[in-house]
Amino acid sequence: MALDTRAAAARVLAQVLGGKSLNQALPPALEKVAPRDRGLLQQLCYGSLRQAPQLQALLDQLLTKPLRDKDRDVLGLLLCGLYQLEDTRIPDHAAVSATVAATRALKKPWAKGLANAVLRRFLRERESLLANLDAASAAAHPPWFFQAIHRQWPRHADRIIAANNNQPPMTLRVNSSRVGRDNYLRDLNEAGIKASAGTISADAIYLQSPMDVAELPGFEDGLVSVQDEAAQLAALLLAAEPDERVLDACAAPGGKSCHILERQPRLGELVAMDVDPERLIRVEQNLERLQLQASVVVGDAAGPPEQLAKNSFDCILVDAPCSASGVIRRHPDVKLLRREQDIAGFGEQQQGILAGLWPLLKPGGRLLYATCSLLDGENTEVVQQFLAATPDARLAAQPPYAGETTSVGCQLLPDPGGPDGLFYSLLEKT
Numbered sequence: 001m002a003l004d005t006r007a008a009a010a011r012v013l014a015q016v017l018g019g020k021s022l023n024q025a026l027p028p029a030l031e032k033v034a035p036r037d038r039g040l041l042q043q044l045c046y047g048s049l050r051q052a053p054q055l056q057a058l059l060d061q062l063l064t065k066p067l068r069d070k071d072r073d074v075l076g077l078l079l080c081g082l083y084q085l086e087d088t089r090i091p092d093h094a095a096v097s098a099t100v101a102a103t104r105a106l107k108k109p110w111a112k113g114l115a116n117a118v119l120r121r122f123l124r125e126r127e128s129l130l131a132n133l134d135a136a137s138a139a140a141h142p143p144w145f146f147q148a149i150h151r152q153w154p155r156h157a158d159r160i161i162a163a164n165n166n167q168p169p170m171t172l173r174v175n176s177s178r179v180g181r182d183n184y185l186r187d188l189n190e191a192g193i194k195a196s197a198g199t200i201s202a203d204a205i206y207l208q209s210p211m212d213v214a215e216l217p218g219f220e221d222g223l224v225s226v227q228d229e230a231a232q233l234a235a236l237l238l239a240a241e242p243d244e245r246v247l248d249a250c251a252a253p254g255g256k257s258c259h260i261l262e263r264q265p266r267l268g269e270l271v272a273m274d275v276d277p278e279r280l281i282r283v284e285q286n287l288e289r290l291q292l293q294a295s296v297v298v299g300d301a302a303g304p305p306e307q308l309a310k311n312s313f314d315c316i317l318v319d320a321p322c323s324a325s326g327v328i329r330r331h332p333d334v335k336l337l338r339r340e341q342d343i344a345g346f347g348e349q350q351q352g353i354l355a356g357l358w359p360l361l362k363p364g365g366r367l368l369y370a371t372c373s374l375l376d377g378e379n380t381e382v383v384q385q386f387l388a389a390t391p392d393a394r395l396a397a398q399p400p401y402a403g404e405t406t407s408v409g410c411q412l413l414p415d416p417g418g419p420d421g422l423f424y425s426l427l428e429k430t
């Protein structure tokens with residue numbers, strides 16, 4: 001029998017509260033609920049996590065004592081209940097009764113009274129409970145991250161926070177080797193799909209509403225892919241030339257690799273590497289759908305495999321593992337999982353990756369360093385430190401950057417209805 005949707009959401013949230021990523025916790029849960037409830041389950045999980053810092057601060061006021069770790073599912077259910085009352089159009093009485101009823105599916109009948117009391121008190125005292133929140137909780141951000149955004153991007157903080165708290169747009173990348181953007185926009189228009197052109201990437205199209213990719217004209221045939229507009233800047237900045245050898249060193253699931261190949265059909269070779277063999281399967285699938293060719297290699301960028309010879313690549317893309325602080329709206333679990341002290345660890349890992357890859361670049365070659373982070377500790381500081389330690393590395397002259405200019409590159413900021421928050425710095429070997 002299918003699992004109750006709110007109980008399923010509560011269990012997903014409990015796993016994230018216990019340290020698992022949403023990408024790990026959600027897919028098995030989607031299989032357990034009725035197909036018609038999958039959209040609601042997804043909305044409850046994403047929405048509760050997007051609002052979690054605020055909902056947790058409300059719960060702190062509503063609970064007389066904290067719940068035990070073994071009752072994280074009840075905590076998840078209460079967060080999900082508050083989310084419905086605060087941020088959805090589900091009528092209050094329906095949200096309360098469905099959430100209270102889910103305690104049975106969780107096999108925690110003792111929690112029925114608690115859920116009922118907490119949610120009803122929230123409805124009675126909503127105004128005063130919300131008025132008690134500090135600025136970070138009211139903005140549904142962990143305090144350290146709220147402060148970091150204000151410190152680093154004071155003029156843009158409100159917009160970044162608004163973007164982080166909302167669903168991202170669905171953005172497409174037209175396969176420019178097969179179809180022009182204007183022609184594809186016409187195809188969409190004829191299919192009754194409302195869309196508009198992006199302004200940063202010549203290949204980007206914004207859909208007015210998200211939809212199933214299978215219903216996009218030519219998707220299965222490889223005419224188009226789903227990719228954020230800021231992510232499309234990578235291939236444009238790298239601007240690979242005919243016959244060049246390119247290494248995409250952190251390639252999975254392959255969005256940027258495929259774009260590089262679409263943009264330069266006469267490339268010498270593209271090597272798509274990733275440390276995670278499971279994730280490389282997605283690269284193979286994307287290459288196949290888009291009818292593109294690359295050499296797919298499992299390897300650690302910090303200590304690349306010997307088959308990748310020194311001085312053998314004209315271009316290297318390093319889309320480094322990072323905090324994902326620029327794509328929180330797509331990965332809202334980051335609000336709960338990431339800690340301030342993680343940033344230094346990412347910085348060290350990124351330094352190791354840059355140092356490991358640099359010898360593979362030919363003299364005169366270029367390396368594009370990218371992250372989906374907004375934080376200096378993973379961006380400007382990493383590049384500055386690398387430049388100081390690497391005598392034959394320097395900043396490339398005048399790349400066609402977009403967004404905010406920084407001392408070593410550019411930062412796209414997450415924008416409601418616009419791009420994600422990505423950082424780029426283009427280096428060259430002397």
Ligand SMILES: C[S@@+](CC[C@H](N)C(=O)[O-])C[C@H]1O[C@@H](n2cnc3c(N)ncnc32)[C@H](O)[C@@H]1O
Pocket residue numbers: 231249250251252253254255256257273274275276279299300301302319320321322353372
């Ligand atoms: C931001 S994602 C890359 C997204 C990809 N470039 C795209 O556009 O589809 C970062 C990737 O780095 C990989 N990774 C993490 N550490 C790595 C390492 N030491 N060497 C190679 N890949 C690594 C992860 O497995 C992950 O797939």
